[in-house]
Amino acid sequence: MAGVTTQRAKLIGRNQASIQDPVWVRWLLIAISIGFVGLFLALPLLTVFLEAFQDGWRAYLRSFNDPAAWKAIKLTLLAAGISLPLNLVFGLAASWAIAKFEFRGKSLLITLIDLPFAVSPVISGLIYVLIFGLQGWLGPWLAGYDIKIIFAVPGIVLATVFVTFPFVAREIIPLMQEQGDDEEQAALSLGASGWQTFWRVTLPNVKWAVLYGVILCNARAMGEFGAVSVVSGHIRGKTTTVPLHVEILYNEYEVVAAFSMASILAVLGVLTLAAKTFLEGKVQQAYRETLEPSAAEA
């Protein structure tokens, strides 16, 4: 074994030049990468703040002196506040069923959970219009009871729940599958109840994956545009979330106000990226600990 390793090390040493890229190739590729990401990704992000502050920070703050803006912020928080817990509970239930038990049709179920990712934003909104809209299946019946879902807050919440549906589940399922059910069986045989096992054993094991899923779910819930745009009806100050309010301001040539609102979402995006980078490490560590328990102490 050791002989093989030294032999391989020798081989690497001998052929280093032909395996490694020449220095000029290396720097060319790095320059292209930085240039492309800078031009296509970093520049738009920077633009949001430059446009928001183009008339100084007083003008920036004045943009928030608008009741409709605060209504939009509240509605965005409401939509995220409802879809987060719903999809979190679903994610935990689905991963428990999928990871801890063997049953027929499991892979079909996993595929179906991912389905909302394959549906484009506009179509995600459209399906609810087809059900709850005035020309929809339930529309006339709901109108009889004076219940409005489309062009009202419930429609926005529903569309948000749909587009953020898989986020939490798809982060927890693979990790829980990897971890198996040995620890749960041990807890149960020591006399713990099912709930105790879940709260004290299962949940702590997947906590970083849960948080990771929640962060991604939240970013999408607060930033969703296409799906909520279809069901919102754009009633200013009533059925506009922050992204929709940005659109209204932009179309009214209120550039500073539009970019000021957009800057809140951009800050949220940057925070999400930072949290994502941090949590990715934690989740990967959880996977490694599953593979070799001794790594937990290392």
Add this chain to the structure above:
Amino acid sequence: MNSSAPRFARWRFRQHSVLPGFGLTLGYTVLYLSLIVLIPLSALFLRTATMPWDKFWHAISEPRVMASYRLTFGTSLIGAVVNVVFGFCVAWSLVRYRFPGRRLLDSLVDLPFALPTAVSGIALTAIYAKNGWIGQYLAQVGIKSAFSPLGVTIAMTFIGLPFVVRTLQPAIEELDGESEEAAASLGATRWQTFWRVTMPSLLPALLTGFALAFARAVGEYGSVVFISGNMPLKTEITSLLIITKLEQYDYAGATAIAVVMLLASFLILLAINGLQWWVGAAGRKGV
């Protein structure tokens, strides 16, 4: 695991387990999935099923709709190709090289996932408009970027980059270098090694990343509508056309186009799955 069970055991829905909560959690999962996803999605197909065929065909093939397909699929395709080329450079640099700012670059790649599409839409428009940072120089040489198919392509490129990079990164990490060493020790130049050894093993990941970026761009709405200008027959993407039809209360027309788009994205995903199965099969054969 279940090999000790009698071979003639009856068909079972699930294998026995001492863990509780199967009925509760699976029941809730299926109920919630049906209410939020399956029933609403089936509404789309049932709506179309009640449409007469000629009406459906007319709705999905009138000139304005055809023009929107050409624009949407054409620009998505160009965007995905651009992303494959530059996404490869980014992924290769991130995995193989160490340089200052590498971590920052790595995090930035996910920006299109984290930045709401409406925000990237207005930011891209501001950059490429006639008086924008880049738009003004392009205008000087007679290139119209915002409010033209070029602008749509730029937005489609923006939205697709992370798919290519994130699919390629693990594939490049998995290259163990041994085949590259072997090729080099047999006298291949670095260039030959790259094209004959490295590229073929990265091809599946490249194709998957390409297909994911393409699928995402085809359905994209928020980052495109601001920069496209939305002129019917010229710069109108299919997603926007669906919304326009809805606003004119043409539910049947909107639904018909939506079904076409949904089937298109299912086909792309099916192709990706087939691709991954093929790669997996090739890998098993190799072993």
